[in-house]
Amino acid sequence: DAKTTQPNSMESNEEEPVHLPCNHSTISGTDYIHWYRQLPSQGPEYVIHGLTSNVNNRMASLAIAEDRKSSTLILHRATLRDAAVYYCILRGEISNFGNEKLTFGTGTRLTIIP
Amino acid sequence: NAGVMQNPRHLVRRRGQEARLRCSPMKGHSHVYWYRQLPEEGLKFMVYLQKENIIDESGMPKERFSAEFPKEGPSILRIQQVVRGDSAAYFCASSPVKGTNQPQHFGDGTRLSIL
Numbered sequence: 027d028a029k030t031t032q033p034n035s036m037e038s039n040e041e042e043p044v045h046l047p048c049n050h051s052t053i054s055g056t057d058y059i060h061w062y063r064q065l066p067s068q069g070p071e072y073v074i075h076g077l078t079s080n081v082n083n084r085m086a087s088l089a090i091a092e093d094r095k096s097s098t099l100i101l102h103r104a105t106l107r108d109a110a111v112y113y114c115i116l117r118g119e120i121s122n123f124g125n126e127k128l129t130f131g132t133g134t135r136l137t138i139i140p
Numbered sequence: 141n142a143g144v145m146q147n148p149r150h151l152v153r154r155r156g157q158e159a160r161l162r163c164s165p166m167k168g169h170s171h172v173y174w175y176r177q178l179p180e181e182g183l184k185f186m187v188y189l190q191k192e193n194i195i196d197e198s199g200m201p202k203e204r205f206s207a208e209f210p211k212e213g214p215s216i217l218r219i220q221q222v223v224r225g226d227s228a229a230y231f232c233a234s235s236p237v238k239g240t241n242q243p244q245h246f247g248d249g250t251r252l253s254i255l
């Protein structure tokens with residue numbers, strides 16, 4: 027899987043929007059961009075994923091650059107519960123089954139300031 | 141709709157004992173994945189199973205670790221003759237089908253401590 031680069035940490039004020047960046051300059055045409063987050067003492071939680079177009083769901087929005095070399099996870103109104111480590115992960119077609127695993131990097135630790 | 145259930149949540153073993161970690165996937169999910177998170181590190185893939193089959197065990201240590209997902213019952217991750225370095229959080233995830241556009245749904249993990 028292609029590599030992703032994220033800032034180690036970010037801070038945001040409660041009730042304000044948060045933009046979490048991810049660079050993936052070596053992304054291939056069939057790689058999906060997935061985002062997960064991990065709250066303290068919990069398992070990772072799926073947030074959103076996309077291929078080329080921007081995506082919205084009840085948790086967040088995913089904005090994908092036109093050249094697909096970067097993407098941004100957008101939390102529209104941060105709450106204290108959004109404090110977590112956010113992981114940007116690429117999943118691509120390598121073999122029939124060898125790409126089923128998720129490859130987690132170090133992610134971005136998001137701190138929400140009350 | 142119950143999520144992925146892992147038990148026990150916490151497990152303490154002495155060096156040399158066996159540890160058995162159980163994972164019940166979400167209803168209707170036949171694909172199970174195990175990951176390990178060492179203290180202050182990211183999650184690392186261990187093994188991917190479908191019912192009764194190991195599909196990808198490229199992340200499993202060569203010795204002492206085994207996994208199964210029987211036709212009936214939960215998936216089991218088994219660690220024999222545990223050592224201090226096995227202390228970690230072990231997470232299980234499941235999905236209904238395979239595919240790079242399919243989310244994986246995680247349990248809250250088993251925290252294994254080796255005395």
